[in-house]
Each structure stands twice: as C-alpha cells, then as structure tokens.
Amino acid sequence: MDNKPQHDSTEQRIFDAAHETFLHKGFDGAKMQEIADRAGINKALLHYYYRTKEKLYEAVARAIIQTAVPRVRGVLESDLSLEDKLTQFVHFYIDLILKNPYIPLFIISEINKHPDHFFDKILPKELPKPELIFRQIESEIAAGRIRPIDPKHLIINVVSMCVFPFLARPIARLILGLSAEEMRALLEARKHEIVSFVMASLRP
C-alpha cells in the first residue's frame, strides 16, 4: 500500500541513479562517476551511503528482481482456469516488460556473468514454484481438454515467446525492417498472438 515517501533524500537520489545506470550497463559497464553525475552529487557520497560499488549493486539488483518475481507468482498461484491463467500471465508479463524493457536483459546478463554473486547475494528468495501449474496442466490433459504435452516444455515455450522478443528487439527491428513504433505495436500485439498460438496448439 504505502511506498517509501523518500521525498528527495540524497540516498534515494543515489539509489535511483544507480538503478538507471546498472540496469542499462550491468555491473562491469557501470561507473561510480556516472552514477554520481546522474544523481547530481559527488562520488564520495556514494561511498558514504553504500560503502562499495558491490553493495550499491546488490541493493539495486534486488529491487529490480522484486519488480518482476512476486507479482508473477500471484497469477500462477491463483485458482483460475488454465486458459485464463495463460491469458493473465501473458498480458501481465508483456505489459510489465513494455514498461520496464531493460529488466530481462539485466537479469539474464548479470546472472550469466556473475552467477555466484547473483545466487548468493541477490536471488536467495522464494522463486515461483511450478508444481501447482504442472498439476493443473496434467489434470487438463487427463480430462481430455487439451492434448498431451510435457508441462515443462509448455511453460518454457510460453515464457520464451513473452520475453525473448524484447531481448532481440534491435535485431528483430533490423531484420523485419520496422520503425520503433511499429516494433512496439508488434510486441503489444503479441499479448493476443501468444495466447492464440498456445491455445491452438493445445487443441486435443
């Protein structure tokens, strides 16, 4: 309900600047000087509030992860039908990434480049549990309402189709010859396209 008011405290300004910088450039690419400039303060203050670059990064990376993970769990753990759940998940996820287009690359990239740091210091929270949705898929198959399919692959397919186009956006634009606005519309349209595509595939 209540977000942190943090009117324009220096600490908050630093955090926001670091968020912006780390999100776009990753840990290696981000420089403390750039964060200080963006926050409109001196480099020394970064260390006053956050001691080291690592600790500042940890705070930011945790916040970035939090943006995505918990809200997805709500959809997956609800008691909607499989089709409704799929629809909600796809819409929710794509809208989220449309508003925060750098999050997927940040997570993927940082987790691959600094796996130990990420798993130890950033991620140790409860991840989405797939068991519930697995069981739901299997019972739909048993009831003959959808064709037989390995739930793991189904989940991977859906998430892949939602997230990957954002990662590949610059290349996709180039290959398909689309303007920035056309590309955005295409990504937006995928909310419906993915649901149709998956439901068509699941017909018994």
Added chain:
Amino acid sequence: MDNKPQHDSTEQRIFDAAHETFLHKGFDGAKMQEIADRAGINKALLHYYYRTKEKLYEAVARAIIQTAVPRVRGVLESDLSLEDKLTQFVHFYIDLILKNPYIPLFIISEINKHPDHFFDKILPKELPKPELIFRQIESEIAAGRIRPIDPKHLIINVVSMCVFPFLARPIARLILGLSAEEMRALLEARKHEIVSFVMASLRP
C-alpha cells in the same frame, strides 16, 4: 600471395584467447591481461598485433556473428516444404547453440550495450531476408494447409522457443530443480518438442 596458414601462429593464439574471453565476459568484463595470460604471451603483443582492445574485439565479434548467421540462411532459403524447413531450422539452430552456448547471450548483450559500435563496425553484412519464408507461409495459409497466422509472429515464436531457454538456462535449472545433465537433456529434447508444438498450433 601467401594466405594466413596460422597453424599456431601467435596471432591465431591471441585471437583464440580473445574469442574465449570476450564470448564469456563481453567487452567491459574482458581484460587484456586475461587474454594475454590465456594466450600464454605478453600483454604488449596484443597491441603489436591488434593495436587496441576495440580492434581486437571487432575482429572477434565479427567471427562470432559469422558462426551463426550465414548457415541459418541456407536453411531458410532452401526449397523445402514449410514443415521440413521448420524441422531443419529448429534442429540446426538448437544443435548449433548446444555446441556454442554462449553465442546468443554475447550477441544479445553486446548489441544492447554497444548498439552503435555493433551496428557500425560489426554487423554490416547481409542479414537473413524474411520475405521468402513469409511468402511460403502465406501460400500455405491460402491453400488451407495451415490455419491463418501472421508470419512475423510465427517466426518470432519459433526463434524465441529455440534461443531463450539457453539464455535462461541457469534460472530455469533453479526453478525446475534440474541437474546440469537433466537440463542439457531437456534442451536437446526441445528439438522435437518445438516442432510438435508449432505444427499442432498450425493445424487448420
């Protein structure tokens, strides 16, 4: 007259070491010292052969791109049926990434972090042209052999399902609770799963 035989030439050793290093760490994360160590030579020699880190990176990045792009074009521009083309594409692509698992992250990550450099210095080659496959999809729809679907989304769906699981491999392993070998088997199995999934969706 004399082409580069490069059997174990110093230049080749440097190139290989740089390839390894840039592929795993990207431009910002890679250090010239590490490349020199890996090549078993001195830092100064890197500059003797390649002048700057940028130029060494350009040479390596071009080679990495070449690994993937041209071979894909061969499949897409062949005269196979749509289903055969899909099958060949998926098998080819997944096998390629299984053998070179760091390529997708390298391309995605570097193109997003250094887009100007990448588009100016690395990419200016002929990219796969989608028109041919688009027309093939549309004629299959017109003939009633597959259901109506926007070719752009179909292509994006297929590529997404092939590539994304490799990018998300560490997280997927964690969420699904798989060993490294189980995860590899899952990715291998996707060659058939993706084709089934797509063909099922395309049923009229």
Added chain:
DNA sequence: GTCTATATTCCGATAGAC
C-alpha cells in the same frame, strides 16, 4: 617478434575540511 619496463588514464575508495 617478443620481452620488460613504464607512461597514462581511469576507477574505486578514503581522508579530512567545513
């Protein structure tokens, strides 16, 4: 061509005045 040594720049971090 290959090395050692060094120049130069950059960056994270700290000291100390206010």
Added chain:
DNA sequence: GTCTATCGGAATATAGAC
C-alpha cells in the same frame, strides 16, 4: 552530510632493449 583532494591499484597502451 557534503564537499575537495588524493591515494592506490588496475587497465590500456607505448617505448625501447634484444
């Protein structure tokens, strides 16, 4: 709390001996 000044180390790059 915030600043200026600076340290110490790392990283890219060059000079010069062999």
